[in-house]
Amino acid sequence: MEEKVMPSNFIHNIIDQDNESGYYDNRVHTRFPPEPNGYLHIGHAKSICLNFGTAKKYGGKCNLRFDDTNPVKEDTEYVDSITEDVAWLGFQWDGEVLFASSYFDTMYECAVKLIKKGKAYVCDLSAEETRAYRGTLTEPGKKSPYASRTVEENLDLFERMKAGEFADGEKVLRANIDMASPNMNMRDPVIYRIAHATHHKTGDAWCIYPMYDFAHPIEDAVEGITHSICTLEFEDHRPLYDWVLRECDFETPPKQIEFARLELTNNVMSKRKLKMLVDEKIVDGWDDPRMPTVSGLRRRGYTPEAVRTFCETIGVSKSKSKVDYALLEHCVREDLKLKYPRIMAVEKPIKLIITNYPEGESEMVSIENNQENEALGSRQVKFEREMYIDSKDFMEEPPKKYYRLYPGNDVRLKGAYVIHCDDYKKNENGEIEEIYCSYYPGTKSGQENADMKVKGVIQWVGASDAVEAEFHLYDHLFLEPEQVTEDNLLEKDGLLLNRYSLEKTRGYVEKYAIEGEYDRFQFIRNGYFFFDKKAEGCVFNRIVSLKSSFKI
């Protein structure tokens, strides 16, 4: 990966101050803490680039830690995909992959410590009662009648919760803080709940599980994290984060710093909603190339470099904003532009016969791979009597300024001869079936009439060398993502889902496209495409269209 220093942001200013004061002994240790309950999306990529990029910039460390404290929704399939995605993005975590569930003992001990200090109590209120006691934003809550239990009673009950004596929801452990706090998160939040569920890592060892707000600060502290970067919705949870670390006696505790999450136009960015699309088969799995998941982008043909550049370009701030998807596409085009060959593919083929070229003969013509990058060299393409051209490149009755092929006109076949269009044939449906041309000998590059002037150049694929391919042309999944809720997400006939988000066409590509040296190409005038080896048959996914039509 190229050595680029991440541009500074407000988080780096905080780190600089900590380094100046020596607060963390000049250590910088971040983490990326996904919950393994879905696949990563481009929003997570922003967080990954920020956490790993920051550690790298300061010569620090970044952990990959699974926040696996909710056994019901988590699965090893997600652990594997997330690990793969982080590596694909080009980042290496410090040491082993870590799991919050390996700290369950420590978390339990912390809870016991809080109970002994009178800072936590076992509460028997039902969920409904708890809500009623909590009060509102304008009214203080009421202390639970169970808050007055003695330390001994609480220790005994908590141990019995752990031993499995109670049913789910029968009891919880709550922090004893302040029911009158203007911050609802501080009104005696639940820190442990009972869940008789099998955990993907710890199996049936536990039937009580810590709540996120209690578990997360402990995970950070145990790992020696210095700067715990998370998204803005946790801002109101920070007092609780700090409270947990203080009351559990962690020294030089980590600092939570919040930034605005990435939102993208035409996209939904929530694992729950994305999972619904997968479960309801609206898309073809988590890695469907239309999905904003990292695996979807990968399968679409996006490069990790492009995704990283995008994350860097959008920057990090505290104010919410929505990023235009076109910026991501711009980063992709910029990354692909010079790195991959520009080759010929016909999306809507018509047969073209060069009547004065001998049957059974052929010759190889050499065509440069990328006019803007000589280092990509050139390739040999087979020229022969029969070939396919794109139906867009022929018109029976051309409008003015149409310089491609039409009866009586001359064009150059890219990299090869100039041809003259003599005639064409239609089928019974009135569609053009074959075009008949003659070529001008000596007009190939390096020959005596190579400089014969014509206004148009068109692309072609020799019939015997052509590889039949399916092109998958993608568009956004959502037309109005702002209005997507979990209730209306699946309304197929509503206005929200774009029914035309995938168009399939069949055509031909040069053999070079499947020979394996490259897997991404610019198909001249058609866009950037990725050879999708996971798909059945010979499929090319359109990564991104060309911004403007290119001259060839």
Ligand code: ATP
């Ligand atoms: P979602 O809301 O999509 O389900 P999440 O926040 O529940 O995501 P986690 O697995 O908890 O998913 O996220 C891991 C990390 O990625 C967290 O630190 C979280 O703040 C960050 N993150 C999640 N979504 C975004 C986003 N859209 N932009 C930036 N960071 C994000």
Ligand code: MG
């Ligand atoms: Mg989360």
